[in-house]
Amino acid sequence: MAAEWGYSPTNGPDVWARLFPQAGGARQSPVDICTSIASSDSNLEMKKLTFAYESQSDLRILNTGHGWKVEAPQSGSRLEGGPLGEDIYQLEQFHCHWGETSAEGSEHTVDGRAYAGELHLVHWNTTKYQSFAEAAQHPDGLAVLGVFFDVGNESNDEIEKIVSTLSEIKFKGQFTDIPDVIDPTTFLPSGLGYWTYLGSLTTPPCNECVIWIVYKEPITVTEEQVTYH
Ligand SMILES: Cc1cc(C)cc(S(N)(=O)=O)c1
Numbered sequence: 288m289a290a291e292w293g294y295s296p297t298n299g300p301d302v303w304a305r306l307f308p309q310a311g312g313a314r315q316s317p318v319d320i321c322t323s324i325a326s327s328d329s330n331l332e333m334k335k336l337t338f339a340y341e342s343q344s345d346l347r348i349l350n351t352g353h354g355w356k357v358e359a360p361q362s363g364s365r366l367e368g369g370p371l372g373e374d375i376y377q378l379e380q381f382h383c384h385w386g387e388t389s390a391e392g393s394e395h396t397v398d399g400r401a402y403a404g405e406l407h408l409v410h411w412n413t414t415k416y417q418s419f420a421e422a423a424q425h426p427d428g429l430a431v432l433g434v435f436f437d438v439g440n441e442s443n444d445e446i447e448k449i450v451s452t453l454s455e456i457k458f459k460g461q462f463t464d465i466p467d468v469i470d471p472t473t474f475l476p477s478g479l480g481y482w483t484y485l486g487s488l489t490t491p492p493c494n495e496c497v498i499w500i501v502y503k504e505p506i507t508v509t510e511e512q513v514t515y516h
């Protein structure tokens with residue numbers, strides 16, 4: 288049986304390349320974002336990053352075994368501009384990474400600091416490719432928006448619509464539908480400054496196909512919303 292990848296010394300990132308060769312590549316994610324080295328690019332300001340999403344209900348949420356994932360293919364969504372050149376990217380899914388405690392859990396770190404969690408909104412290049420699967424085989428195939436979670440006293444209503452369904456999908460492979468209407472726009476912070484770099488899927492198969500756009504400003508969630516077990 289194929290070994291399950293994970294985060295232990297015997298199946299974690301240090302050994303992923305044995306089963307997933309791309310994990311040994313030169314543009315692997317996540318990275319530590321060193322703010323003193325990050326350079327501003329006036330071109331990015333000229334071509335403003337813009338996004339447009341639809342609100343959807345009855346989206347399917349899945350327990351992936353490593354967190355939750357909401358399947359949200361939206362032919363009417365558009366992510367473009369900024370580092371994406373002339374191509375248009377369409378929302379495919381969004382998912383979350385979190386840790387055992389609120390002191391850890393994000394995939395990217397900023398100057399060595401981890402956040403309590405990290406939301407990824409995954410998009411694919413519909414200008415150049417015919418499907419998500421095809422796009423994931425190309426260096427400009429996917430664009431992922433990363434949003435950090437900070438733990439505070441304020442619950443995030445949109446995240447609550449999602450985590451309130453997790454008791455129905457306690458085990459890997461289980462799925463259910465989210466009855467509430469979800470608008471992905473509400474996941475984004477008010478401050479739209481971001482860091483961007485060319486990277487990869489952060490977990491196996493680690494395809495080097497992602498243009499990363501990581502927002503500087505975190506959104507606030509409660510401890511319960513991001514340390515669900
Ligand atoms: C395995 C994998 C697939 C997809 C679509 C996205 C990711 S991530 N965490 O880089 O956003 C990972």
Ligand SMILES: [Zn+2]
Nearest residue numbers: 382384407489
């Ligand atoms: Zn992710």
